[in-house]
Amino acid sequence: MSLSQTTGSSSDARVATPTAFPDSGTFGVTERITLLSATPDAIIYYTTDGSLPTASGPIFDPYKLPVLEAINVDEKGITSIYTIKAQAMKAGMEASAVVTFTYTIDRRSKDVYFTKEIHPGIQMILDFDDTKMFLVTGSERALLIDAGLGTGDLRSFVAGLIGELPLDVVITHGHPDHIAVMGQFQHGYNVYMHHLDLPLAETFVKQMGYAIDLDRIIDIREGFVFDLGNRRLMVYEVPGHSAGSIVLFDAENGILFAGDAVGSNRPTIVDSLWMQFPGMAMIDVYLSTLQGFRSKVSGKIKEIFGGHNDLPIYGEQYLDNLQQAAQTLVDYGEDILVPSLRPADAWQVVAGNRLTDPNWAAINVAKAACLTVPADKLATLSNLQVGGATLQPGFKPSGYTFSAEVAATVTEIEITPTTTSNRYQTLTLNNKPVRSRKACSAQLEQGDNSFVIVVTSPDGSATQTYTLVVTRA
Numbered sequence: 001m002s003l004s005q006t007t008g009s010s011s012d013a014r015v016a017t018p019t020a021f022p023d024s025g026t027f028g029v030t031e032r033i034t035l036l037s038a039t040p041d042a043i044i045y046y047t048t049d050g051s052l053p054t055a056s057g058p059i060f061d062p063y064k065l066p067v068l069e070a071i072n073v074d075e076k077g078i079t080s081i082y083t084i085k086a087q088a089m090k091a092g093m094e095a096s097a098v099v100t101f102t103y104t105i106d107r108r109s110k111d112v113y114f115t116k117e118i119h120p121g122i123q124m125i126l127d128f129d130d131t132k133m134f135l136v137t138g139s140e141r142a143l144l145i146d147a148g149l150g151t152g153d154l155r156s157f158v159a160g161l162i163g164e165l166p167l168d169v170v171i172t173h174g175h176p177d178h179i180a181v182m183g184q185f186q187h188g189y190n191v192y193m194h195h196l197d198l199p200l201a202e203t204f205v206k207q208m209g210y211a212i213d214l215d216r217i218i219d220i221r222e223g224f225v226f227d228l229g230n231r232r233l234m235v236y237e238v239p240g241h242s243a244g245s246i247v248l249f250d251a252e253n254g255i256l257f258a259g260d261a262v263g264s265n266r267p268t269i270v271d272s273l274w275m276q277f278p279g280m281a282m283i284d285v286y287l288s289t290l291q292g293f294r295s296k297v298s299g300k301i302k303e304i305f306g307g308h309n310d311l312p313i314y315g316e317q318y319l320d321n322l323q324q325a326a327q328t329l330v331d332y333g334e335d336i337l338v339p340s341l342r343p344a345d346a347w348q349v350v351a352g353n354r355l356t357d358p359n360w361a362a363i364n365v366a367k368a369a370c371l372t373v374p375a376d377k378l379a380t381l382s383n384l385q386v387g388g389a390t391l392q393p394g395f396k397p398s399g400y401t402f403s404a405e406v407a408a409t410v411t412e413i414e415i416t417p418t419t420t421s422n423r424y425q426t427l428t429l430n431n432k433p434v435r436s437r438k439a440c441s442a443q444l445e446q447g448d449n450s451f452v453i454v455v456t457s458p459d460g461s462a463t464q465t466y467t468l469v470v471t472r473a
C-alpha cells in the first residue's frame with residue numbers, strides 16, 4: 001500500500017481524519033474546540049503552535065478542550081489567529097491525514113454595542129463579550145432587560161432605538177455581566193433589581209469600580225408586571241444562580257426572558273447553569289424552585305431568551321433536561337459528576353448531547369458543596385400541590401407547615417406530594433403509603449382537615465414531617 005493513497009479501498013484501513021467542532025471560522029469570543037474522529041477509539045494528537053502533531057504530543061482529552069482566548073488590550077479589541085493541526089491514530093491502522101483548522105477570534109472593543117431584531121418590538125442587544133440584553137418596545141413604554149458587561153454608552157444607544165417612549169430598566173440579577181452600566185440609567189429612569197442581590201451588586205461595585213448608586217435601585221418581587229401597552233411582562237423569582245435571580249414572562253406570546261436563572265447552553269463556549277460558587281443554591285433546593293416555577297408557567301413557554309445564548313431555546317425540552325440534570329444529581333449524588341468544561345475547576349451534571357442536541361443542559365457545581373445533605377439522606381419534599389386550592393404560603397423547600405382554603409361545597413381534594421429524591425424509602429399521607437408525584441384523593445369534613453406527610457430518606461436514616469391544614473369554609 002502506498003502511503004500517498006488516501007482514497008479507494010485502502011481507506012478502510014486508515015483512521016478517519018479528525019473533524020473539529022466548531023469548524024474553522026471567525027468568532028467574537030473565547031471558543032473551546034472539540035476534536036472528533038469517526039473511527040471508534042481513535043486517539044487524536046494535536047498541536048496549537050502550527051507544528052505537525054506527533055505520537056508524543058498532546059492527546060485530545062474531551063474534558064480538557066483547547067481554548068482559543070478572545071483578548072482585549074485595555075479597552076480595544078484585537079484579532080487573534082489560532083491554528084490547530086490534528087491527526088488521529090489507532091493501533092493496527094494507518095494514521096489519518098493531518099488536518100489543519102484555522103480560527104480567527106475577532107475581539108470587539110469593550111465599548112461596542114450592536115443589535116438584532118428577534119421579533120417585532122424585541123431587540124437583542126449584544127456587547128463586546130456577546131452578553132445579551134433585551135429591549136422590549138411596546139405601544140406605550142419600553143423596557144430594557146439587563147445592562148451587560150461592556151463599558152460603552154448604552155444609554156445613548158438605547159435612546160436611539162426607542163424614540164420618545166418612556167423607558168424602564170430591569171436587571172435579572174447582580175452579576176457583573178448584567179449590571180455593568182446600569183448606573184447610566186439611574187438618572188431619569190426607574191432601574192429595578194431584586195434586593196436580595198444588592199450585596200452581590202455591592203461586591204462588584206467595589207471590585208470593578210462600577211458607577212452604580214445602590215440606594216437608588218428599586219426592589220422588585222414576583223408578581224410585578226411591566227405593562228408596555230400591547231405587551232405585558234410578569235416577574236417570577238427563580239433563585240439559585242443568585243439569591244435574587246428573576247425572570248420575566250410574556251405569557252401572551254410565550255416568551256421568557258430568563259437572565260441566567262436557568263443557565264445557557266452554547267455548545268462551543270461551553271455554557272452551563274453556573275451553580276458552583278458560594279452563595280448559589282444547593283441543587284436539591286434549586287430543583288424544588290425550578291419545579292415550582294414550571295408549575296406556574298407549564299405548557300406556555302414557546303421561546304427562552306437568556307443572558308448568553310445566541311439563539312432562542314424553543315419550547316420546554318431544555319427545561320425538562322435541566323430539571324433532569326438536577327434530579328440525577330439529587331438521586332444519585334456526586335458519583336455521577338463529570339469534570340466541567342468551563343471553568344476547569346468545577347464539576348457538572350449533564351443531560352443531553354452537547355454536540356447534537358440543541359436542548360442539552362448542564363449544571364456546574366462545587367464538589368462536596370452541592371447538596372444540602374448527601375443524596376442518601378434526602379428526606380424532603382420538593383413540591384406539594386393541592387388540586388383546586390392555593391397553598392399558603394406557596395411551597396418553599398424551607399417550609400414544613402402549609403394551609404389551604406376551599407369552599408364549603410368542596411367535599412374532596414387531591415393532594416400531590418413530590419419527594420426531592422426519587423429514591424425515597426417511604427412516603428405516607430396520614431400514615432397510609434402513597435407515591436410521589438401521584439395525586440391522592442382525600443375527603444374533607446367541615447372546618448379544618450389536617451394532613452400529615454412523612455418522607456423517609458433513601459437510606460432510611462432520616463425522616464421529615466410536613467403538615468397541611470385544609471379548611472373547608
Ligand SMILES: [Zn+2]
Pocket residue numbers: 173175241260
Ligand atoms: Zn449570572
